[in-house]
Amino acid sequence: MTTPFPFTAVVGQDDLRLALLLNAVSPAVGGVLVRGEKGTAKSTAVRALSALLPEVDVVPGCRFSCDPASPDPACPDGPHEPGPGTRRPARMVELPVGASEDRLVGALDIERALAEGVKAFEPGLLAEAHRGILYVDEVNLLHDHLVDLLLDAAAMGASYVEREGVSVRHAARFLLVGTMNPEEGELRPQLLDRFGLTVEVKASREPEQRVEVVRRRLAYDADPAAFAARWADEEAAVRRRIAAARELLPQVRLGDGALKQIAATCAAFEVDGMRADIVMARTATALAAWAGRTDVLAEDVRQAALLALPHRRRRNPFDAPGLDEDKLDETLEQFADSEGDGDDDPDPDGPGGGGGGRPPQDGPAGDGDASARPEAGEGGEPQVSGGGEQAPVRAAEPFRTRVLSVPGVGEGVAGRRSRARTEHGRTTGARRPRGVLTKLHLAATVQAAAPHQRARGRSGPGLVVRRDDLRQAVREGREGNLVLFVVDASGSMAARQRMSAVKGAVLSLLLDAYQRRDKVGLVTFRGKDAQVALPPTSSVDAAAARLESLPTGGRTPLAAGLLRAHEVLRVERLRDPARRALLVVVTDGRATDGGAARSASGRGGGRATGGPEPVAPASRAARLFAAEGVASVVVDCESGPVRLGLAGRLAGELGGTAVTLDELRADSIAGLVRDVQGTSRRAA
Structure with missing residues (x-):
């Protein structure tokens, strides 16, 4: 060791x-949540603590570490008679981020419970940590339902395992310690509250x-x-x-x-x-x-x-x-x-x-936007597009948005956004179990076993159940998605009031992503190129900080922004293939991709209003998302008395939906995103 x-x-x-x-x-006191950057001795200090805890007396042979002076009357290994015990060091048990519910709380053998009427229970990590330390590294990345189970056990001092009316209870009192790097995502406020103490650690x-x-x-x-x-x-x-x-x-x-x-x-x-x-x-x-x-x-x-x-x-x-x-x-x-x-x-x-x-x-300041022209902005001030980089503008106050959801039924990580087949949720069907049975579908199991009772020689009450009869419940819940924001930071977006409203809208959607346990990413484009301001992460705090400091000005390389976003999604799909994406493009639709920009007057039958249109490179980039079935929304930031509808055309190329900033503030985006189902479907 x-x-x-x-x-x-x-x-x-x-x-x-x-x-x-x-x-x-x-x-x-209720445990400790340790927050801090990587490499600050968080895990080292927690693991070292176990050597300082006093040794504990346990009942010999008890898998649940009962105290021989006052054994738990409900112990699954009991009843125990008070008497001498054996002494051992206090344990420190680590809960892996990818652990299953059965690994945490223990597994009940449903097959033996139905066929033999016995409670065959295999203890989990909560039982092993009783009277010791339960340590969860990267607790912010733990699935929500596991965190709920963990904190409920810590608050009650007991763990309950229930499977189709068969239940087991055992004591589970432990020192709960969680560590996390805030850059990788936050815990929900109600879960933060369940930790007794918190400390922030930084490298000296x-x-x-x-x-x-x-x-x-x-x-x-x-x-x-x-x-x-x-x-x-x-x-x-x-x-x-x-x-x-x-x-x-x-x-x-x-x-x-x-x-x-x-x-x-x-x-x-x-x-x-x-x-x-x-x-x-x-x-x-x-x-x-x-x-x-x-x-x-x-x-x-x-x-x-x-x-x-x-x-x-x-x-x-x-x-x-x-x-x-x-x-x-x-x-x-x-x-x-x-x-x-x-x-x-x-x-x-x-x-x-x-x-x-x-x-x-x-x-460094970008070139003037060739497509820019003075517009009437908010407050009657003329908006001058193009020009050099401008200082960052503060975001307007965020507001509540409706749910943005990806169409179809996914199989991603548990969350609160789009429909998905999950371990928790409403039961929608049954299937044969693959591996260990965890969620029994009782009615389907009885229905499968009933026709064979005479052949199996049943002569009295009860049901003769065999392994082939067992059915696993298929459940539908919600998943978390990757919400990738592609934000136009060019000169045509640079009017202060206008950019403030745009940032406020994106900040509102980031708040929604935080509540729905999504990953978020941020791509911005301005000047001559696009950049990944924030790679996909669970830390919406980091995304909000990058958004707040976002400078504006320069040309509008829309195609570059879309291509960079496509590459981000391609790489993320390799890393996390089960997580579906939602693309949110925030732009007025104006594009000046090098010398490729063309005005409407340059086409046959030009429009009287003139002005630029989505150019061929941007159209080709947009069709990549449509061909792959990526759900998308374009937030149209165009303003002024004359509107060209360029963002709407871009949404059509993406196979998605366009919504104005006013419609977004009116909480109407969810219905529009659901309309994506007709034009942007992915295989369930």
């Missing part, structure tokens, strides 16, 4: 170490500290056992301190003054519900016990707020977690109570005791 990196050898990351230690002292910018990180890591890699031996005394000291704090915890007094400060702080930061108050109270109590005190002081309440509230005060999915510490201090001072004041430090020099709040927050 590989020797873990010592917990006390982790350099810096005081808040991370403190949050983990507080949960080790009081698992009722101090050269000396970075040198020490490298020095220790190289020493550990060269000889893990020898490195761990050098830190054995520090590890033993922290282990003893955890045990002492656990013994002291029941004696810690949470006075009325501290309770008022907790309630006032949660109210001041407008957190939803009462879970924050409870978590803060438990955290402040654990902080006092960790410091060796029996009274909760004001500094305990302050530190508890810094750990328990940042992820709960997010009012918008794109808001960064954080807390205004000046406002926190004002609130605590306003509700200060003599019985809660004190100058005692919770031993800042002790291992992991230096948490002092959040980590510090680190905080």
Whole structure:
């Protein structure tokens, strides 16, 4: 077995170490969510914690780690008689991102339950983690239904497995730790709230500290056992301190003054519900016990707020977690109570005791557009298309949009957008199981077995069921899609009010993608070429940030933008073939692809209004999407008294639908996207 990196050898990351230690002292705090960039010792610190936890006594032979002093009366391996047990180290169990529901909660043998009437249960990871640590790396990439099951078990202290009326319950109390890189996507706010504490980790910018990180890591890699031996005394000291704090915890007094400060702080930061108050109270109590005190002081309440509230005060999915510490201090001072004041430090020099709040927050012009001409814009100001790059424009306020959906029935990852065959949802049929049976279709199974009962010699009540009779339920739910935005940032779009409205519309669709668990990508085109501003990712926060800083100006290489988007979808299809795409093109339809632009007057029977049309390169690029059946929507940003309808023509070439910005704000895009079904179908 590989020797873990010592917990006390982790350099810096005081808040991370403190949050983990507080949960080790009081698992009722509710676990830790560790957010941070890659390479910041998140996983290293979590894996090292398990070596510090006290050993546990278990009933010999019990697969569910029952305590011999008070065994679980409902244990599937029970009943157990109280008596001597065996001692073993506390376990740390890792939940892989791609784990199945049966691997997490356990599997019930439906075939034996029907045929023999016995509950044959194979425990899952929740049972294995009982009285230990359950660690989920990249928890933000875990399927939603698995996160729900995981957090429900953590909140109730028990896991329930039910299959067609046959149920099993077992204890599942564990320290839940999740780590995530926000660049790869966020957790939903209601799931963030279920983690007791959260910490933000960043790599140090101090050269000396970075040198020490490298020095220790190289020493550990060269000889893990020898490195761990050098830190054995520090590890033993922290282990003893955890045990002492656990013994002291029941004696810690949470006075009325501290309770008022907790309630006032949660109210001041407008957190939803009462879970924050409870978590803060438990955290402040654990902080006092960790410091060796029996009274909760004001500094305990302050530190508890810094750990328990940042992820709960997010009012918008794109808001960064954080807390205004000046406002926190004002609130605590306003509700200060003599019985809660004190100058005692919770031993800042002790291992992991230096948490002092959040980590510090680190905080060429294109050619003129040949097709541009002055337009009447919003507010009566003339809009001059073309010219050099202009400073980024802030997005208008986002608004609620209807559902954009891809036609047909897919088989992608679970989400909340388009119809798909999934593990969860309404039952639409039955089929023979492929591999392990997970979702039994009872009626279809009985129907398959019934004609053979006489031949199988059934002589009494019950049903003789064989493997060939079993039927798996086919269910239909919703999937997440890849929403690829292709945004025109050329000079013809550069009027400030107009671009603000465009960014506001895209931001609204990004909010919708966040709620529906989609991946998003962003391609922009301006000047002479197009670029991938954001490769497909689950982080809509990153997409919103790139959108906000998007500059405008220059020519309009529409064909280049479409071709770049086609290449992005081609590569993404190889990486994730089950995820279907929705293309959203945001443009006024004007195109100046090098010298290929042609005005309508250059064609036979030219239009009196003149002006450019989608040129041949853009038309050819658009037909690539239509030939592949990619669902698409064109958001028409054309404005002014004279409209050429170029975006509508582009939508026709794409085999999709066009909608104006006004129609988008009127929440009418969902119906228009559903109309795509007649023109942009993919094989179900």
